[in-house]
Amino acid sequence: MNTLLNRRQWLKTAGLTVAATAFAPRLLAQAPVTAPRRIPVGPGLVRLNYNENPFGPAPSAKAAMRTAIDPSFRYADAEEQALLELIAAREGCRPSQIVMGAGSGEILDVAGFHFGLEKGEIVAAHPSYMALLNAADRVGGKAVRIPLNARLEHDLPAMAAAVGPRTTLIYIVNPNNPTGTVCDAAELKQFVRGQSERTTVFIDEAYLQMTDNFAERTCAPLAIEGRNVVVARTFSKLYGMAGLRLGYAVMPEKLAVSLKARMTGSLSLVTIAAATASLNDAAYVTTARARLKAGRDALVAEVRKLGCEYAVPQGNFVFFKTGMPVTDFIAKMRAAGVEVGRPFPPMLDWARISIGLPEEMELCHRAIRQVLA
Numbered sequence: 001m002n003t004l005l006n007r008r009q010w011l012k013t014a015g016l017t018v019a020a021t022a023f024a025p026r027l028l029a030q031a032p033v034t035a036p037r038r039i040p041v042g043p044g045l046v047r048l049n050y051n052e053n054p055f056g057p058a059p060s061a062k063a064a065m066r067t068a069i070d071p072s073f074r075y076a077d078a079e080e081q082a083l084l085e086l087i088a089a090r091e092g093c094r095p096s097q098i099v100m101g102a103g104s105g106e107i108l109d110v111a112g113f114h115f116g117l118e119k120g121e122i123v124a125a126h127p128s129y130m131a132l133l134n135a136a137d138r139v140g141g142k143a144v145r146i147p148l149n150a151r152l153e154h155d156l157p158a159m160a161a162a163v164g165p166r167t168t169l170i171y172i173v174n175p176n177n178p179t180g181t182v183c184d185a186a187e188l189k190q191f192v193r194g195q196s197e198r199t200t201v202f203i204d205e206a207y208l209q210m211t212d213n214f215a216e217r218t219c220a221p222l223a224i225e226g227r228n229v230v231v232a233r234t235f236s237k238l239y240g241m242a243g244l245r246l247g248y249a250v251m252p253e254k255l256a257v258s259l260k261a262r263m264t265g266s267l268s269l270v271t272i273a274a275a276t277a278s279l280n281d282a283a284y285v286t287t288a289r290a291r292l293k294a295g296r297d298a299l300v301a302e303v304r305k306l307g308c309e310y311a312v313p314q315g316n317f318v319f320f321k322t323g324m325p326v327t328d329f330i331a332k333m334r335a336a337g338v339e340v341g342r343p344f345p346p347m348l349d350w351a352r353i354s355i356g357l358p359e360e361m362e363l364c365h366r367a368i369r370q371v372l373a
């Protein structure tokens with residue numbers, strides 16, 4: 001009944017006349033089958049639910065975007081190639097080893113389709129980031145979900161044990177979302193070296209540039225030296241460019257050719273300008289990292305003071321045990337003016353809160369104290 005009502009409303013909003021409803025079945029068959037990736041946040045709420053970086057983009061990136069507006073009537077192929085070469089130089093690899101996309105989310109989708117086809121099995125942590133697994137599911141792929149260990153980190157030995165003849169990919173999110181935990185650097189590298197002999201290992205490093213010891217932790221060198229490894233990065237997080245949509249992944253050339261064949265878009269000139277400026281703005285990166293870390297440390301101190309169990313975080317968010325159903329916590333925080341992360345099954349009494357601006361965090365801390373009192 002409800003669904004019917006929604007469909008009617010949808011037809012109405014689409015500007016269709018009453019007579020047109022006669023064609024509804026055909027129209028409905030064309031309606032999107034998947035839910036929107038993100039649900040819009042209500043007006044007036046402090047938005048601490050999508051792990052965005054409210055400090056960014058860098059002033060240099062904003063200036064570059066303004067300059068890019070005038071020539072934006074042109075296609076940006078040359079600029080896209082120049083950005084590809086800059087990224088390759090920064091990563092220390094060939095441009096042919098890089099795939100760029102509209103956010104790393106597009107690359108996760110394409111990888112999910114690629115490795116999920118033919119009923120491929122993808123070994124991943126639980127809970128973890130779902131985009132790649134959801135894409136695989138849409139083409140018949142199967143997720144093999146391995147619970148996190150007691151520290152809420154990826155259980156690498158259990159993941160290795162789950163690799164079998166149908167495994168097409170291992171997906172590691174480092175730092176993990178929603179927990180924010182990182183894998184031990186040496187253990188992860190040993191795992192990746194060993195498992196990439198058996199299957200492809202995909203490491204999603206969306207938040208890794210926020211950690212203090214990025215160089216020690218990144219697995220990109222393993223992809224660059226030709227192993228069966230993919231490392232994905234995004235400009236959405238540390239660089240504060242979530243709405244500009246740019247991410248990339250480093251991988252073996254042959255796989256890059258296969259994934260590029262499944263991509264459909266090209267990049268925006270304005271986004272390319274912002275990314276190029278950001279990559280050349282080392283000072284901003286240092287500042288952004290320090291600001292996010294300060295917010296993260298303060299939030300950890302707050303939940304500790306309240307006696308909550310929490311996962312040791314390295315990203316721009318904190319995951320902690322609320323002592324109540326998370327749906328209640330979400331509703332109470334919303335009533336106090338703060339939108340926090342969605343529920344993450346099976347940890348349904350834990351909440352994820354992203355780091356916002358200092359004034360937003362002040363409100364958030366007050367709200368947490370009030371809700372958990």
Ligand SMILES: Cc1ncc(COP(=O)(O)O)c(C=O)c1O
Nearest residue numbers: 103104105129177206234236247
């Ligand atoms: C672990 C992880 N990977 C990838 C993404 C996708 O980000 P984007 O598509 O903005 O690059 C997100 C977004 O929240 C994420 O948490």
